[in-house]
Amino acid sequence: MLEVKDLRVSIEDKEILKGLSLSVRAGEVHAIMGPNGSGKSTLARAIAGHPSYTVTGGSIRYDGQDLLALAPDERARAGVFLAFQYPVDIPGVGNSYFLRAALNEVRKHRGQRELDAMEFLDLIKGKIKELDMDPELLKRPVNEGFSGGEKKRNEILQMTLLEPKLALLDETDSGLDIDALRIVADGVNRLRNPQRAIVVVTHYQRLLNYIVPDYVHVLVEGRVVKSGGKELALQLEAQGYDWVKPQTVAAH
Amino acid sequence: MPSASSLISPKEHYLARAQQQTDTDLPPWLHNQRKTAALQLRSLDFPSPREEAWKYTNVATLSKICYELPSVAPLTQEQTATFRAACFDPQSWNRLVFINGHFAPEFSRFETLPAADGFLGPLKQALQNADESRRMEPYLGQGITPDEHLFAALGSALWQDGFYLRLAPDKVLKNPVHVIHLGSTGSPVLPHPLWVSRHLIRLERGSKATVFETYLSLPSESGLTLACSEVQLDAGANLEHVKLQIEAPQTDHISSASACLGRDSQYQLLTLSAGSHLARQNLRVRLDAEGANAQIRGLDLLHGQQHADNHLLIDHAKPNGSSQQFFKGVLADSAHLVFTGRIHVHPDAQKTNAYQLNKHLLLSEKAGVDSRPQLEIFADDVRCTHGAAIGQLDDEMLFYLKSRGLPENIARKMLTLGFAHDVLENINDANMKARLETVLSDQLQKLTHDR
């Protein structure tokens, strides 16, 4: 479903990803781990098409098409979803209004009927309950005045609503207490199915106890230096990142 | 006023004084500058409240007086005592003292910098040095020009002396400089002395200094202070600058300061004004290269009939600059405070981050504030914010303190001190901070006396 080949990405002329390759098939869950500054978030944001990140080499193919040729909203409508590490505030724009507008854009793209306000409300109420969110959050402006945990849950809420084919979770565990983490992970797990791929970007192994990955990749200095099964995450937790870092990387 | 000078207008009087400034020892470029200033003086009038920049400050009273330049004279005992009280600076500090605008070597002590490190000393002395004079020429009189208003022209045409600090690249001046300006009638006794000084600070690339200025006068004085300071910070330079104004209640104070900030340089200015009958401060900071930062803070503590006017322009000329302005005023009796702060962002100055806050506390019924926080934005990728708040002590807080057993007057003093004190928070030097805190608490004593 997702084929990243030799990807090079720069931000303000500084190269962050230095030839990264990654292959994700439908139904799989991949975890991207790595020390701070290794380029994990850059990868997620570049796939989603953030304008600050310049792709200087390599390719990203998604569902057989060239993802890099699409605008960020086209990628989103094609089923790529990014759960932001730091969701931004949008003052004055009601959360519920925003969610409905986004959902209807996606539905339109899929050839589905747009939902009216009442239908939408019915749909969202159920989802809100699943994530144990305060329904009041729907009335507030997008992310404004939300706590860190509320913002993260709001991201997952959007994801369950938009039903993406490829979900990228960027440090979704940061800032969550253990209960919130479990709720968020349950939300993600409910979305697991043979048609959907999930890429989890995380610094810690903790989240992977709840969202168990099929594959784990270790990113160091903009490249995948090691890939393996879920046991690799445990090994990293126990031994840190140093053992994957040594000269082999520099010599690559 | 029945004196000989009342026969001619104050402007004619100043023009005559400007002609008499025959400092033949000044370099030719400066001599010309003074002549130009005198010409400007001729074409300018005293500012009127009809002008936007002087809308809330009326200088009519002082525009009717012929202030006179005092000559050099030995200090009386009383003057010496007043001066001593202001000397909080420890032995290690540099101290430059100016009495009636003239340098007073007998009270001063400061390190003589090797030529390779820069220069520290009185301006006139520095001008004797051909090398320094040449270095000064592009800066002295360039930040504050005589065409701005009549007082600027007066300052340029009549200044007596001032201090000059230049630091060579990467030089760090370890010991702070304390500059004391003492105004007194001098001898013979003048009813209306005029104290005119001019200062220049130039920090070359990567150099660093701390300068503390005190303006004071004897309690019985009724003179006029005109002070001009120019600051030039080259790339990466860092200046911490404090100005304390505690002049006598019948004096007037009009000062102009202009700072030009080079790439990644840092300018921190704090002004604490508690003295003078009328005090007008023109402050202008130009962020002239990328990445410069200016932090300008001010605290006005006014009572009686005092009137203070802070007039600021923060000029963001280049990208990635940041500026913070933080001004507070505490006003008792019939005191009046004016704040005008403009943030101007040029079309080039993308990614500017500018912040301004002015907050004023009115302690009495007759006190008043006029505030004009202004934003002028010609670039789009910026973040500029300003806020203003005028009010009195918070009843809830007052109640809280009283409910813990504090009497009303103590609670009020405590809250007032709390309100004012945070302006002083970022002062690094402990001696400086202690001095400012003393002035603050002395002054608040006057402001919050049980009425």
Added chain:
Amino acid sequence: MKGTDVLLDQDYKYGFVTDIETDTIPAGLNEDIVRLISRKKNEPAFMLEWRLKAYQRWLTMTEPAWQRVHYPQINFNDVVYYSAPKKKGDGPKSLDEVDPELLRTYEKLGIPLQEQKMLAGVAVDAVFDSVSVATTFKKKLEDAGVIFCSFSEAIQKHPDLIKKYMGSVVPHSDNFYAALNAAVFSDGSFVYIPKGVRCPMELSTYFRINAADTGQFERTLIVADEGSYVSYLEGCTAPKRDKNQLHAAVVELVALGNAEIRYATVQNWYAGDKQGKGGIYNFVTKRGKCAGAHSKISWTQVETGSAITWKYPGVILQGDYSTGEFYSVALTNNYQQADTGTKMLHIGKHTKSTIVSKGISARFGENTYRGLVKVSPKAEGARNYTQCDSLLIGDRCIANTFPYIEVDNHSARVEHEATTSKISEEQLFYCQQRGLSAENAVSMIISGFCKEVFNKLPMEFAVEANKLLGVSLEGSVG
């Protein structure tokens, strides 16, 4: 941000010209013209006197120059001060007699004047160039005791009210343009709400400039007697013309004890083309007086049109415990200029004012907020809260914020906050990541930015304003 470009570029929809026979007087201004206008309107002597007094005063005044707008010198002798659709006989007694061409014009503007087609609950006074052509729902309003008619009709039928209140808030000598208006104003709307009456429907005046070279000088007076309530909305459009046209109106509001007036403007004059050619000069004096205790006046304005907007709807808070509000969205796109804001004059005790101003500048637009909050020595316990936000779209636009705060009473509490920022890349990306097009994302962010103001508009007009803003922004950033 190509999304903004599409959004900022849309055409002005109301730029058509109505072909109609008019009664137009020669251009130019002198005492004879003032007399002629008064004669055409068959005015009583007191009106002519007042006009002449204003004209004499105007001759001694100079055009103000302190505002941050730039325009070529106006030659007041090139302006036509009166133009009206030709009347058939004595003028229309009912809508059936109104020229069908005019009715079609208003229909095209989305303001059908036939009552059965109208939005229920909104009565409209339609002003076409210099005169009021129709007022709807008169019967229903009369039953409630409400007077809603053209200013000309009020002068004939209610001279006592006119004498008492005209010029009581904006005197004939107030400023250059107010004096000009007092001398030559041709029509406008008049509203009187009697004691204790809650006006049963929204009142609205729709101003249309049609004739070329004509200035529009209307005058609106709204008086809310004790304990009454009225909500009023004005809308304005004009044809696209290459030459600038002058609109110098005066609006006076008087709220007596416990009365409330809500006044909303959706201003959509022709703004000129993309190069800044043509468009309306909108130099307007609007002021309300909270004359009685516990009275309230609220201004809401959405300013998207006109080449230059220059106005400061203010409130004189004279009655104790009175309240003034100002909610404004001003958009300047292309070469539009706006210098607008409000004046809140706190005179009575425990008076309260709120100011929320949202300025949007796009392309070469220049947007200035200028406001005065003055707390006079006797205004014990006065409160003001001001918030001014500017949003920048494009790197050649200008946003200024010039508040004046004058406090002479220690028990006052005045707070002012202002921000200037652009739509952040992160906000746009976030919306796009959820599948919204750049264009939709920008319009969503802008309407979010303006929300506090739109919330103050009557429902139907909030929708209208939102659309208008989307339209005015169409296509702005590249």
